[in-house]
Amino acid sequence: MVKTAFIVIRSPQELDPAEMIRRLAGREEASIILFEDGVYNALQKERAKVLDEVAAEVIVAEDDLRARGFSGPDLKTGKAASYDDIVDMIMERTERTVAV
Numbered sequence: 001m002v003k004t005a006f007i008v009i010r011s012p013q014e015l016d017p018a019e020m021i022r023r024l025a026g027r028e029e030a031s032i033i034l035f036e037d038g039v040y041n042a043l044q045k046e047r048a049k050v051l052d053e054v055a056a057e058v059i060v061a062e063d064d065l066r067a068r069g070f071s072g073p074d075l076k077t078g079k080a081a082s083y084d085d086i087v088d089m090i091m092e093r094t095e096r097t098v099a100v
Helices: 018-024 038-041 045-054 062-067 083-093
Strands: 003-008 032-036 056-059 079-081 095-100
Touching: 003 018, 003 038, 018 032, 018 045, 032 038, 032 045, 032 083, 038 045, 038 056, 038 062, 056 062, 056 095, 062 079, 079 083, 079 095
Parallel strands: 003 032, 003 095, 032 056, 056 079
Antiparallel strands: none
8 A cells, every 4th residue: 555655846857756765665655746847757768667666656747747748648657647636645545745
C-alpha cells in the first residue's frame, strides 16, 4: 500500500527526485504526483523509467499536462488524473506527503 506521496513540480532539468524518494520510502510505499513542470518527467522515456523504478505509481495532473500541450496518450509512465482525484488519493491512501 502506498504510504508516501511525493509531489514533484520541477522539470527533470531542474531536479531529479529519485534519490530523495529512495531515501525516504521503498518502491511499494511510494507514489509520485507530478504537477506544473514536473509533468515533463512522465513525458521523457528515460525519466519515466527512473520514476517506475522508485515508485509503485505515477500520477500526472491532467490540467498541467494539457496546459503544456500534451494529453494522456503522450505519457511514458503513469496516468493522468484530475486535481480532485489527486486530492482524494492523497487524503485517503497516504500517510504523509513530501514535496521534492
